[in-house]
Amino acid sequence: MSNRNHKVIIIGSGISGIKAAIELHKKGIDTLILEARDRIGGRAYTVESPVTKVKYDLGCCWFHCTGFNPLFKNSLNAGNVEYCFDDSSIAFISNEGYIPGSYNLGPVVDEMKLFASKFENGESLNLHTLSNHYIFENKNVLTKQQIRYAPQLLRLLEVPNGVSWDMVSGSKSIAPYGGRDAFVKNCYETVLNNELKGYPVNEKILTNKVVSAIEKKDSKIIITTTGNEIFTSDYVIVTIPQPLLTLSKGEEGSIEFKPSLPRTITDNFPKTKSVSLNKVIFEFDQVFWPEDIEKFITIGKVDEDFSEKIIENKIDVTDLKVDIEAFDVLGAKTPETWEFPTLVANLFAIKKLPSLMFLIPSPASLYLEKYPDQRWTLLKPLIAKIAKLEESQLPEPINTIGSSWSSDPFSRGSISGIPPDGLIVNEGLIEGFGNIRFAGEHTIYEGHGCAHGAWLSGLREANHILDRLNTK
Known part of the structure; x- marks a missing residue:
């Protein structure tokens, strides 16, 4: 059993933990990061294909809101991060094929977002219900094509939210527009390495250290690992994903707090959720799809019954509400192709690789993470429509890579989700628990759910401690 004392101990080496440690280290504060995995980075995770030796990001891979993103600005200053704004060419595809631009769906979907954001008690209803209300109230100024396709295009919001409408x-x-997004072409490991320059990684980040208990004792905090190692500190910054905070004692990844976390934190747990946005990358020998389109958006199959009733005025306002599906049934059923939207990054247009990268929301994402051998079966029909080929004409991928955040015991999801009547942020985590502090993309409004939000939360907590120590 070993005993180690540090001024600040940080649980987790994701972007928030790394940023907090760096800022404290700059001011001469003794820090240590304890990381449960055998690698650093958290959900910023770059892997190498065993077949092509090409690197891909299974976690964050875009700079979001670039006009206000400090990670992006740091990368510009570093000069070694390759990126592109992949928003110049986008195609929308249904099970019927490419959707003509003449349908003019974009302005309708923009208006649907505005409608939903202003709808009375809209926070307590699901997005599907608000979509129905918009179509019902505006049916007389919409074309038949807009009535049929706009709701399914609105469902693209399932991707950034990670979960079904x-x-x-x-x-x-519906987050307010925050600026353009830029794809990181040479992967987020480059971004992380830039941030870590000057920080003594080998001495100050310990991997394979699974924290099992955090105890307040007098003015100190005692941290125990599953290996029975004991660390002590004056402050702790906990950056683990929120689902781990809700686990019962003894579950893998759980941390026992002594005393228990206050109700200002725990009462909000049911109102904030974590969801799993699945990423699947298909590598091929050559490109057989349109080479110059940067993104393909595949939409769910049109609800023909609802559309026809709207068009024929056979629906009443009382028929518009869709029951809220509970988060705890995620992954319970087998999805069907074309019942969920996907965002597909054309990695040939972006970085000259014959690969397609799918982003898939829950519950389909959970199914694919549980049954990775079904990736090609479920997504092959989408690729056929993208390529304008019959399924029988498609070549088999030479390799498939996919994320597994929901089954990872130290993440149990990839991003924060917002259930109806839920909270964007658990403000109890921002308030903290005395000298036990919290950081991560789930603890901040600006950049919520994004890598730069995690970065900003780490900076916030470092500044909080520096203020307490009068060393800022």
Whole structure:
């Protein structure tokens, strides 16, 4: 059994933990990061294909809101991060094929978002219900094509929210426009390495240290690992994903707090959720799809019954509400192709690789993470429509890579989700628990759910401690 004392101990080496440690280290504060995995980075995770030796990001891979993103600005200053704004060419595809631009769906979907954000009590209804209300109230100024396709295009919000429109808050799922996104071409490991320059990684980040208990004792904090190692500190910054905070004692990844976390934190746990946005990358020998389109958006199959009733005025306002599907049934059923939207990054247009990268929301994401051998079966019909080929004409991928955040015991999800009547942020975590502090993408409004939000939360907590120590 070993005993180690540090001024500040940080649980987790994701972007928030790394940023907090760096800022404290700059001011001469003794820090140590304890990381449960055998690698650093958290959900910023770059892997190498065993077949092509090409690197891909299974976690964050875009700079979001670039006009206000400090990680992006740091990368510009570093000069070694390759990126592109992959928003110049986008195609929308249904099970019927490419959707003509003449349908003019974009302005309608923009208006649907505005409608949902302003709908009375919209936070307590799911996005599906608010979509129905918009179509019902505006049917006389919409074309038949807009009535049929606009709701399914609105469902693209399932991707940034990570979950079905039946499960997410209607109004809170729509984030205000924050600026353009830039794809990181040479992967987020480059971004992380830039941030870590000057920090003594080998001495100050310990991997394979699974924290099992955090105890307040007098003015000190005692941290115990599953290996019975004991560390002590004056402050702790906990950056683990929120689902781990809700686990019962003894579950893998759980931390026992002594005394228990206050109700200002725990009462909000049911109102904030974590969801799993699945990423699947298919590598091929050559490109057989349109080479110059940067993104393909595949939408769910049109609800023909609802559309026809709207068009024929056979629906009443009382028929518009869709029951909220609970988060706890995620992954319970086998998804069907074309019942969920996907965002597909064309990695040939972006970085000259014959690969397609799918982003898939829950519950389909959980199915694919549980049954990775079904990736090609479920997504092959989408690729056929993208390539304008019959399924029988498609070549088999030479390799498939996919994320597994929901089954990872130290993440149990990839991003924060907002259930109806839920909260964007558990403000109890921002308030903290005395000298036990919390950081991560789930603890901040600006950049919520994004890598730069995690970065900003780490900076916030470092500054909080520096203020307490009068060393800022």
